[in-house]
Amino acid sequence: MNEQLKELAEQLDANGWAAELLDHRWRLVWVSDELLAVYGESDTEQLGVGGHVLAARGRVLSRGTITQDSAERWLRLNGPFLLHDAGGGAEQFAEMLDPEAAGTLRDCEPRPAPPAWTSTVDFARDEFFGRFTYLVERVHDVSGELLGYLVVYTLDVPASTAALLLRGDRAMHERMAALVRPGQRSAAVLFADLQASGSLSRRLPSSVYFRLVRDIRTALEATVAGRGGIVGKHAGDGVSALFLAEQLDSASGAARAALESARGLPGAVREVAGGLADEGLPIDPDDCLLKIAVHWGPSLYVGQVASQGRLEITALGDEMNEAARIEQCAAGGQVLASKALVERLDEQDVAALGLDPSRVVYRAIADIEGVDEKAKRDAGSVAVADLL
CATH class of the missing domain: 3.30.450.20 (PAS domain)
Known part of the structure; x- marks a missing residue:
């Protein structure tokens, strides 16, 4: 040439x-x-x-x-x-x-x-x-x-439409683009949802609740993106995310990124709620608590789902259902991490997280007080610990 x-x-x-x-x-x-x-x-x-x-x-x-x-x-x-x-x-x-x-x-x-x-x-x-x-x-x-x-x-497409991509995180878009061929992948899974969102939505003016949910979701997604994750399907007032071992160099790297994200989410929500309260809006940051779960999927089926209006990454596998049940069992302010995820961490990542795995005490989902029958059926034997 x-x-x-x-x-x-x-x-x-x-x-x-x-x-x-x-x-x-x-x-x-x-x-x-x-x-x-x-x-x-x-x-x-x-x-x-x-x-x-x-x-x-x-x-x-x-x-x-x-x-x-x-x-x-x-x-x-x-x-x-x-x-x-x-x-x-x-x-x-x-x-x-x-x-x-x-x-x-x-x-x-x-x-x-x-x-x-x-x-x-x-x-x-x-x-x-x-x-x-x-x-x-x-x-x-x-x-x-x-x-x-x-x-x-x-x-x-018009430049004004393409510019919508600028609102997202470029690195995460590139991670999504790399999954054009669906297949089995190892990944850490994160679920987070706003506790008592129904009560908040009834108590707050609709315009204020919209801003709260929008700003919280933006903060949650930024936290996930900043640690190498991929935001999954939008669900209600929360977020789901995947941290792929192949994109974070190892299973331990993916588990660490998921836990770091999970620990960072409560602070991100408090900052958002506090900012809105400082504007004089009727929001109490203490009412804005997240229920958070992190779990490990050793062989999830992961790929892109493209529709007329959006491109999403979705994952299929029993662990996705289990992660959703773990999140439902979390009390506001808890980060429930599964034993399967914690035991993916190597010594270096354990130290970075400030954990001592030998001292972590787990409980089976079925043994947590107030757990419903569906959670017991789908994830009752899954062992979890609060690692916030």
């Missing part, structure tokens, strides 16, 4: 662009890491890098990554430009195309490419689908000689 194109490629990768570079003869010479991730591919040769762009487009079409309509739209728009740069007719590309595409290219009249142009491509992979916008620009050296073409891709 030309040195100037190589420098451009390095800058594009460094800034996270989904992009590709073609040389002046329309050979695909580079694909960015982000575009590889979109395709779900790690081997650039599988996408046709090193060959003509027509062959490369044929590969992604055969994989079902782009639609037939998109491929035809791309060929009608770009065909005249690549024929002009190739200096010949469509027959020289016949072997790269199926008969229908070859016919489309023959209908194209060669003409020089403009400085830049844009269009769309319809993308599909597994259960994910949507439309991307791409922009093509000619790339010249300082003397004006054509080096090739830069193609950058972005989601076909």
Whole structure:
């Protein structure tokens, strides 16, 4: 690849662009890491890098990554430009195309490419689908000689809509994106919920209760994100979260991150409630207590669930149900941690948490006073301790 194109490629990768570079003869010479991730591919040769762009487009079409309509739209728009740069007719590309595409290219009249142009491509992979916008620009050296073409891709959504992602934590979004392929994973599980939320919602004006719940949830999610976790499905006035061993280097690292998050949640809630009370709102921080549970799932089935309005990470397994029951059994202000989670901690993480595992006293869920029959049935034998 030309040195100037190589420098451009390095800058594009460094800034996270989904992009590709073609040389002046329309050979695909580079694909960015982000575009590889979109395709779900790690081997650039599988996408046709090193060959003509027509062959490369044929590969992604055969994989079902782009639609037939998109491929035809791309060929009608770009065909005249690549024929002009190739200096010949469509027959020289016949072997790269199926008969229908070859016919489309023959209908194209060669003409020089403009400085830049844009269009769309319809993308599909597994259960994910949507439309991307791409922009093509000619790339010249300082003397004006054509080096090739830069193609950058972005989601076909208004910038104002895409900007909603800025409200979230980028690192957590990246952790979520890494779970595009569902599968069995080891993880620490955290559940937290606001105690007596029904009483609070009845006592407080709706606008005040909305602010309280919104600000608490924002604080809880920030705490989880700051320790390498992934926020799960939203549930009522609380939060669920996963801390994956593969993303936190070890089972011990995941268990430690979950416990650190759990211990940090009560303070985060108190700060939120105190801030609202300082505004003169009728909120008593002492009434805003969390019930918190942390548990260990050695083999949860974890993956993305994409709907029309959101992307969530969900996990399936008995331990998820058990964690929910543990949280229900926690009194406000408690962090109930399961024995299974605590015993995942190595010596270094135990010391960092200030724990002495040999002195932790556990109780079975079934032995906790006031536990309902459902909790006993689903998680009665699970041993827990308050580790706040």
